[in-house]
Amino acid sequence: MRKVIAIILGKIAKQVLKRRDGGSAYPGALAKKICPDILEVLIRPKLIVAVTATNGKTSTATIITNMLSQNGYTVGFNSSGTNTDNGVITLLIDSCNLKGQVVKDALVLEVDERHTKEVFKHLQPDYLIIGNITRDQAPRNGHLDVVMTAMKQALNDNMHLIVNGDDPLINKLTLNHKGKITYYGVSKNEASYVKARVTNLDIAYCPKCHARLEFKYFHYSNTGDYLCPNGDFKRPKIDYEATKINYRYKHFYINDQIKLPMQNDILFHIYNTLAAFTLSQLIGLKPEDVIASLKNLSFSIIRFEKLKLDNRPCTVLSCKNETPNSYDQSLLYIKRHREKKTVVMGFNRVCSRYTWSDLGWLWDADFEVLKDSNIDKIVCVGKFAYDVATRLIYAGINTDDIIICQTLDQAIKIIRKKTKGPIYAALNFDIVRQFATEVKEVTL
Amino acid sequence: MKIVIAHLYYDLMNLYGESGNVKALKKYLEEQGVKVTIKFLSLNDTMDFATYDFVYIGAGSENNRLLVLKDLKRYQKDIKRFIDENKFILATGNAHEIFGQYIIDLNHKKHKALSIFDYYAKDVDFRIVDEVYFETPLVKKPLIGFQNQASILRDNPHPLFTVIMGVGSYPNSKTEGFRYHNFYGTYITGPLLIRNPHFTKYLVKTILKNKYPDYKYKNINKSIEETAYRNFTKHLLSIKQ
Numbered sequence: 001m002r003k004v005i006a007i008i009l010g011k012i013a014k015q016v017l018k019r020r021d022g023g024s025a026y027p028g029a030l031a032k033k034i035c036p037d038i039l040e041v042l043i044r045p046k047l048i049v050a051v052t053a054t055n056g057k058t059s060t061a062t063i064i065t066n067m068l069s070q071n072g073y074t075v076g077f078n079s080s081g082t083n084t085d086n087g088v089i090t091l092l093i094d095s096c097n098l099k100g101q102v103v104k105d106a107l108v109l110e111v112d113e114r115h116t117k118e119v120f121k122h123l124q125p126d127y128l129i130i131g132n133i134t135r136d137q138a139p140r141n142g143h144l145d146v147v148m149t150a151m152k153q154a155l156n157d158n159m160h161l162i163v164n165g166d167d168p169l170i171n172k173l174t175l176n177h178k179g180k181i182t183y184y185g186v187s188k189n190e191a192s193y194v195k196a197r198v199t200n201l202d203i204a205y206c207p208k209c210h211a212r213l214e215f216k217y218f219h220y221s222n223t224g225d226y227l228c229p230n231g232d233f234k235r236p237k238i239d240y241e242a243t244k245i246n247y248r249y250k251h252f253y254i255n256d257q258i259k260l261p262m263q264n265d266i267l268f269h270i271y272n273t274l275a276a277f278t279l280s281q282l283i284g285l286k287p288e289d290v291i292a293s294l295k296n297l298s299f300s301i302i303r304f305e306k307l308k309l310d311n312r313p314c315t316v317l318s319c320k321n322e323t324p325n326s327y328d329q330s331l332l333y334i335k336r337h338r339e340k341k342t343v344v345m346g347f348n349r350v351c352s353r354y355t356w357s358d359l360g361w362l363w364d365a366d367f368e369v370l371k372d373s374n375i376d377k378i379v380c381v382g383k384f385a386y387d388v389a390t391r392l393i394y395a396g397i398n399t400d401d402i403i404i405c406q407t408l409d410q411a412i413k414i415i416r417k418k419t420k421g422p423i424y425a426a427l428n429f430d431i432v433r434q435f436a437t438e439v440k441e442v443t444l
Numbered sequence: 445m446k447i448v449i450a451h452l453y454y455d456l457m458n459l460y461g462e463s464g465n466v467k468a469l470k471k472y473l474e475e476q477g478v479k480v481t482i483k484f485l486s487l488n489d490t491m492d493f494a495t496y497d498f499v500y501i502g503a504g505s506e507n508n509r510l511l512v513l514k515d516l517k518r519y520q521k522d523i524k525r526f527i528d529e530n531k532f533i534l535a536t537g538n539a540h541e542i543f544g545q546y547i548i549d550l551n552h553k554k555h556k557a558l559s560i561f562d563y564y565a566k567d568v569d570f571r572i573v574d575e576v577y578f579e580t581p582l583v584k585k586p587l588i589g590f591q592n593q594a595s596i597l598r599d600n601p602h603p604l605f606t607v608i609m610g611v612g613s614y615p616n617s618k619t620e621g622f623r624y625h626n627f628y629g630t631y632i633t634g635p636l637l638i639r640n641p642h643f644t645k646y647l648v649k650t651i652l653k654n655k656y657p658d659y660k661y662k663n664i665n666k667s668i669e670e671t672a673y674r675n676f677t678k679h680l681l682s683i684k685q
Contacts, residue, residue: 138459139592142571142573143459143505199451199455200454201455204456204486205455205456210511212487356590360462360590362464362635363461363463364463384675386672387672387676390638390672394464394467
């Protein structure tokens with residue numbers, strides 16, 4: 001009875017909130033209050049896939065949802081970014097009938113790394129995709145040991161893990177996993193580099209013998225091909241490897257054999273697509289059907305947009321403050337485009353979750369990449385523009401090439417009057433939409 | 445003029461952008477015409493303290509801190525001599541715990557530390573996270589920064605700072621940090637030498653005067669860093685109200 005009341009009230013709350021602000025964690029919280037073991041008493045669908053990562057959870061889960069839908073599955077997905085246990089309950093309540101039977105063929109769950117423990121305790125996925133583990137929101141997370149300890153408690157041997165084999169921290173996390181693991185990864189390519197760019201790798205030593213890890217190449221941060229000199233730890237054999245990556249014509253191959261399209265030319269997108277492709281092969285989809293669904297991928301990646309300012313191409317790259325790797329991705333993307341260019345960076349709030357303004361992460365992100373990226377001017381904007389400018393000076397950017405602005409309005413005026421070449425805006429989430437909107441208004 | 449900086453355990457004690465501190469020190473010193481060498485040293489590396497002028501260690505995870513303590517014990521006597529000879533150590537975040545009597549972990553296990561200073565540290569089952577606004581008689585203006593730790597420091601006879609905002613050495617403490625000769629320890633994490641140009645100037649002057657008594661400080665324009673500091677101070681005071 002409690003279960004039915006919880007489902008009905010949860011569904012009502014969801015409908016009411018839908019009119020106001022889309023999905024949220026509230027219906028789930030309400031249902032849990034009425035029926036604390038709600039996650040256990042609901043009847044599961046035949047397939048549950050969970051996705052966790054520091055970066056790319058939503059994109060990966062979206063690609064998977066799209067792929068499953070186009071291959072005949074009915075799919076429930078907590079797409080509104082409510083990736084905590086309450087968010088997952090909201091999704092389940094929304095996807096089930098009054099008997100508590102989930103009426104979808106599959107559930108795709110995007111789960112916050114530290115909430116995996118809570119969610120999986122009650123609702124264990126058949127497949128768990130782990131995309132990457134990296135420094136993120138230090139005031140909330142403390143450090144990676146805290147995150148990894150929580151994630152470790154979430155795993156159990158009945159889950160089939162689908163993991164990024166290039167990330168040594170994921171390998172460390174799954175060392176004692178006795179269940180199935182399938183690895184995906186990216187092969188060495190034109191954008192890989194051999195010498196570590198930074199001294200503050202998230203993992204520098206073998207987790208077994210503490211010998212210093214050796215890297216054959218890097219894709220970014222500590223992601224790449226690594227091994228312990230004593231043979232205790234190394235990049236695993238990759239089952240599904242992205243090879244022959246062609247950023248220009250936007251495609252890559254799986255193990256040199258199957259050609260997959262890329263919706264854009266971002267490295268992270270390759271990883272996300274690879275994760276989805278790996279899953280598709282484990283659940284028996286045909287490669288050609290997966291390729292068709294990737295071509296029809298009908299979602300705009302929130303982190304990436306191509307606009308025009310006057311007649312200049314303007315690429316908008318959303319970055320996540322306090323997640324240095326999110327900046328590294330954007331910076332390496334900028335470097336890969338070799339023409340003389342203008343860059344815009346900044347934010348007004350460090351984080352939307354709390355009022356603290358910790359700025360240490362600025363020094364963990366690899367802004368040094370910009371030093372040899374053929375830049376005309378860098379415009380720093382927002383409340384912390386002087387902190388960003390300081391970071392850029394230390395990264396080797398000439399002070400004369402840095403322009404500091406307080407507002408976006410002022411920044412756009414200066415970009416139009418005083419700068420050259422295509423524009424790359426690497427802005428934090430708090431101002432990136434406003435920037436894109438103003439650019440569109442100016443150009444229309 | 446020549447200065448050798450040893451950045452110890454750069455690959456283990458580096459949680460919150462601590463690499464900025466060594467970068468700042470190098471830049472400020474070079475602007476004074478100093479030739480700067482940085483030695484990046486870590487586990488099992490040979491260390492030669494007699495050849496260093498300045499040693500830096502940043503914040504690490506609780507586990508890495510204990511790993512580093514174990515490794516650094518090889519050089520306990522050299523480090524003690526280094527401090528007695530008025531040479532410089534800056535230990536930020538939980539790194540300064542290593543120089544005390546002992547560290548008690550969450551399982552109540554007591555790890556004997558380098559025992560150079562009287563204080564001891566104790567791990568706690570919550571994290572202390574806060575903005576920092578700390579005063580010291582060494583410089584006119586307070587220091588800004590951040591603290592993010594899962595341990596506290598007790599029995600500290602020589603605090604470095606008075607707390608204006610922030611938690612300090614332990615919840616509700618009025619003081620923070622430790623100073624003895626030219627050893628500076630603080631729970632302030634991250635790039636404090638970047639964010640507090642006035643304090644970095646003070647350090648650079650002291651380092652150079654100590655080694656080269658005839659040295660005269662050249663004034664360098666730091667207006668961008670200083671504006672960042674000023675804006676942040678305004679921001680801090682506005683959230684305090």
